[in-house]
Amino acid sequence: MLNIQRFSITFATAITICLLSTSLTLAKEKKPKPPKEFPPSPLEITVPDPLLPAYRNQQSLNSEEKRSLEAALDQLNREAIAQLQAGDTQGAFATWNRELRLRRYLGTLNEIQALQRVGGIAYTRNNRLQIRYITERLQAIQKQVQLEQRPDLRVLQALGEAYRQVRSPSLAIEAYNQVLIIVRENSDVAAEIDTLKIIGNIQLDWFDYPAAATTYEQLLSLVTQDNDIEQSLKDLVYIYDRTKQPQKAIEARKKLSLVYRQRNDIAQLSALKLAIGSDYETLAKENSNFVDEAFKNYQEAYTMAWEFQQYVPAAEALQKLVSLYVAENQTEDALQTSQILLQAEERAANFYGMMNAYEQIGKIHLQRQENQLALAAFQKGLELAQQLGSETKDLLEQIQKISGTT
Template identity: 75%
Template sequence: MINIQRLSITIATITICLFWTSLTLAKEKKPKPPKNFPPSPLEITVPDPLLPTSANQPLSEGEKNSLSAALDQLDREATAKLQAGDTQGAFAIWNRELRLRRYLGALAEIQALQRVGGVAYTKNDKEEIGYITKRLQAIQKQSQQTSDLQILQALGEAYRQVRSPSLAVQVYNQVLIIVRDSDTVKEVDTLKTIAKIHLDWFDYPSAATTYEELLNLVSNNSDIEESLKNLAYIYDQTKQYQKAIDARTKLSLVYRQQNNITELAALRLAIASDYEALAKKSPALVDEAFQNYQEAYAMAWELRQYVSAAEALQKLVALYVASGQTEDALQTSQILLQAEERAANFYGMMNAYEQIGKIHLQRQENQLAIAAFQKGLELAQQLGSETDQFTQQIDKISGKS
């Protein structure tokens, strides 16, 4: 008879052996990662029927013209596919076009890469952007010793289209070396481009350095104004309020030369805001904030710019309240009401009445507070706005809640 126990042990042993053998085989047969990634579609070297058989030699002008016309047609076909919703098909055609554009020279290829790169960015096609950026870098490497400004500027713009700011700045710095001390106009234009790239990508320190450099080069008011405006903005963003004030003070000289009172009024408002920010750490500077808000309001009122005047008056009221000067706050609030009325800003009037009511309430002038809240309530009802903020205050003062 068969020994059942011995048979069970034998089967178990065979099972275990088979299990370990299968593991070993699986381990040995584990697929290895590819040694190379698939090539970029821009680097495929398969012969293309659009190329002449003599493509190994430089193309003649006639051959270039024919190829250029054929590639323009490919661009139109790709655009049509994109508009029809076939994004993948569109980029397949564009990649073929880009592969062939290099036969027309570096500039033609870069301009095509820039165009298609812009489309790839709008479609958030990161893979395509990667292919194009890699190809641009290859061209840049080949052009390191070039002094051809047209090619370098095209490269820089192409990098901007695919949102590679650091690579763009590298190229424009190369341009800067070429034009510096020989062509001031191009030097200024290049610095403007570099500064804008830094600013657009929130590299505020580099942008500030470049705009400061620009100020030492430019002489016309338009360029000075642009540089100072951007510097003031940068310094506000980086909370360097004194530097922002300095930039705006220089800018005010430009506006005074132009007798541009409109811009001066807006500038006073911005300077006042900077002083108010500084006053949080240096309370003595609050007087500068008051003075500049008052000047901003007076200038705007004179120009009948009641919206701007109201903005300055709102800031003044808040500053008076924060300083405990409630009488001045109330008087300024009355002027604010007139400004809002002249600006036909009924929401502004409603908010002004609310502010007046709160100031009266702080001064324990309950009846005057109720009167202000009541006027605010009437405006809120007319505007279809939220009325609870007024009714609750009125009820609370009247002892109804």
């Protein structure tokens, strides 16, 4: 009986080992092959196309053949648009890919322009695979162009714009940098300015502020028209503000103020003075010597605006002055300026601004322990708040607090 049990155990063990071995062997045999990382590009298919029956292997076509082919490819584009509008996205891009494959027979520039057009559509449809196909083809064309002793300027410009359409900023800038080399060799300042504008726009669109600053600084050294100078300085101010460089922002704004001064544009000048004051106030956090410059520019902004009866910007400058006086513990100046601020808000018919000014005056009086004067200011603010249907909680709390101590 014991031998039979041992035999059964041994037999079962053998069967188990055999099954395991067989399973491992089958697993090895059935192990799937790793898939290719990407499918081949449909733009590189070499199957003969019916639109090229007689001259498939020729590198160039005669004028008549080109006209015939271009008409056929324009028709393919229309068919693709119709397919897309009908909801057949896959079919539409298959048709466009056929068109793009054949566009190269019409010349490099013609092909790039078609790639740009379809690339823009692919981006709006979030067709990443199609964007990759088009980008790879553009790069292949660019490599060929770079081998030429003197690349075609129009081809490089078209490459840059095509890369923009498929949202490849670094490749676009690379192409436009090649354009820059050529136009500079030709001493074509107008073309250099246009190219720098494009490069700067790309860099700004993709938040590359340091590179954009360099580009617009170069641009500023070339432009002579007031409008171009103004826009370049505005772009630089924007960049310096975004990158928190107040000192450079001040320099750019001061140059911009010269443009507005020549035009006698007081509104723009006042706004610039206000912004310069804010920049100096930022610098004053690290160096108190800049406080006086902040005061000076705020005062100039207020004076300019008030003189030309622009009471809204005048009130904004006055508010900045009051806040700075309070921060510097100059409460007497803060109170006097607050009274002028009240007048500005009243002339601007800004009742919310008047309400806030009264509340601010009350807080300054409280700081000076002038409770009765504070109470009067808070009560005037409360009256306006009630008339406007505005929140009254803070004003009521201040009034109750003062009333409880008097």
